[in-house]
Amino acid sequence: xxxxxxxxxxxxxxxxxEALLRLACARLxxxxxxxxxxxxxxxxxxxxxxxxxxxxxxxxxxxxxxGECMLGALVPPDLLETARSNADVVxxxxxxxxxxxxxxxxxxxxxxxxxxxxxKVKHGLAVRARSDMRVTFVTTxxxxxxxxxxxxxxxxxxxxxxDQPVLELLARGPKxxxxxxxxxxxxxxxxxxxxxxxxxMLAMAHGALFHVASVEHxxxxxxxxxxxxxxxxxxxxxxxxxxxxDAKSPLGMRFPLTTPPSGGxxxxxxxxxxxxRFQIIHVDxxxxxxxxxxxG
Numbered sequence: 001x002x003x004x005x006x007x008x009x010x011x012x013x014x015x016x017x018e019a020l021l022r023l024a025c026a027r028l029x030x031x032x033x034x035x036x037x038x039x040x041x042x043x044x045x046x047x048x049x050x051x052x053x054x055x056x057x058x059x060x061x062x063x064x065x066x067g068e069c070m071l072g073a074l075v076p077p078d079l080l081e082t083a084r085s086n087a088d089v090v091x092x093x094x095x096x097x098x099x100x101x102x103x104x105x106x107x108x109x110x111x112x113x114x115x116x117x118x119x120k121v122k123h124g125l126a127v128r129a130r131s132d133m134r135v136t137f138v139t140t141x142x143x144x145x146x147x148x149x150x151x152x153x154x155x156x157x158x159x160x161x162x163d164q165p166v167l168e169l170l171a172r173g174p175k176x177x178x179x180x181x182x183x184x185x186x187x188x189x190x191x192x193x194x195x196x197x198x199x200x201m202l203a204m205a206h207g208a209l210f211h212v213a214s215v216e217h218x219x220x221x222x223x224x225x226x227x228x229x230x231x232x233x234x235x236x237x238x239x240x241x242x243x244x245x246d247a248k249s250p251l252g253m254r255f256p257l258t259t260p261p262s263g264g265x266x267x268x269x270x271x272x273x274x275x276x277r278f279q280i281i282h283v284d285x286x287x288x289x290x291x292x293x294x295x296g
Contacts, residue, residue, distance in 0.1 A: 003129035006165035006190035014118040016202035017103035029060035092235030112273030149296035176267035182258030194246035207233035
């Protein structure tokens with residue numbers, strides 16, 4: 001049950017991230033069409049692939065005064081003038097921008113491909129959620145009898161890799177220099193509390209964008225008086241930002257299983273992924289050994 005909750009939390013976070021990106025794209029980087037703008041249609045007819053959404057948002061960020069554009073999307077028009085000189089509002093809007101950038105990172109290709117994991121869960125492909133794995137790197141070597149003291153796993157120089165449920169998925173690695181790669185297994189570390197905290201903040205940013213869009217939509221529309229503008233979610237002054245939520249923990253590990261279809265060496269090596277780096281590890285399978293943990 002705990003493993004299934006973790007997998008569901010991953011799905012919720014990615015749904016929130018994609019909804020935020022697609023709404024932001026429709027608001028900040030719509031197609032250059034004439035006539036009346038219709039937000040629902042903008043979202044529905046936007047890029048099919050999420051990569052196209054990210055590309056369009058990145059291009060918009062290079063336009064003149066992107067900060068003012070973002071402020072106008074996060075602050076209702078009647079409050080915009082005072083918001084420019086309100087340090088708390090500006091700070092909170094920067095927090096929302098950080099979550100928008102994080103959403104783009106979650107849904108972009110990476111050494112540990114969270115997006116691929118989410119897609120396999122979403123489309124019902126073969127994945128395995130499990131809560132029976134514990135992986136810790138220790139520097140204390142085993143004794144001659146193969147025993148390892150329990151204290152080695154809590155020492156200052158030990159590193160927990162998997163201390164939460166894990167989602168395992170099998171996929172063919174992306175091409176490297178135009179060459180297809182073989183199959184690889186990826187293991188994603190899923191901490192439900194962190195995933196749901198991320199999802200909450202992504203949804204909060206989405207709510208702010210949606211509120212301002214609604215205010216603009218209903219402005220001067222007496223024919224829509226029976227409808228109500230959804231409440232503003234509030235300004236997260238001081239955070240949290242993505243860096244405040246489980247940011248230093250490993251994302252997961254990946255291991256190559258087969259060589260490339262056309263032969264040759266594996267070009268995507270085994271390793272541990274973090275948000276800011278991928279650490280290659282060399283596994284000596286020929287000299288592997290087993291042991292057991294003892295008190296001490």
